[in-house]
Amino acid sequence: MKSKSIYDRNHYILINCLRSFREKAGLTQQELGVRIGYDQTLISKIENGDRRIDVIELRKMCIAMNVDIIDFITEMERQIALKFKEC
Numbered sequence: 001m002k003s004k005s006i007y008d009r010n011h012y013i014l015i016n017c018l019r020s021f022r023e024k025a026g027l028t029q030q031e032l033g034v035r036i037g038y039d040q041t042l043i044s045k046i047e048n049g050d051r052r053i054d055v056i057e058l059r060k061m062c063i064a065m066n067v068d069i070i071d072f073i074t075e076m077e078r079q080i081a082l083k084f085k086e087c
Helices: 009-024 029-036 040-047 055-064 069-086
Strands: none
Touching: 009 040, 009 055, 009 069, 029 040, 029 055, 055 069
């Protein structure tokens, strides 16, 4: 049986990048949530991997963190490439 993609290692890299960029922006989950109109518990679920996000939500989060979405994706891809190098 194929595992759900939410548990894919690339998804963990995505949420680690989100957390890292949020922290670099000096934002709490609460502050990020306020900026994009989400409750802090929803941000927590996203960062814990309990809830997936789509590209529109990712864009909103990047804007709220003052990060260019291309820079975000580039960093995520860099981290994915590093993980595959280890294998």
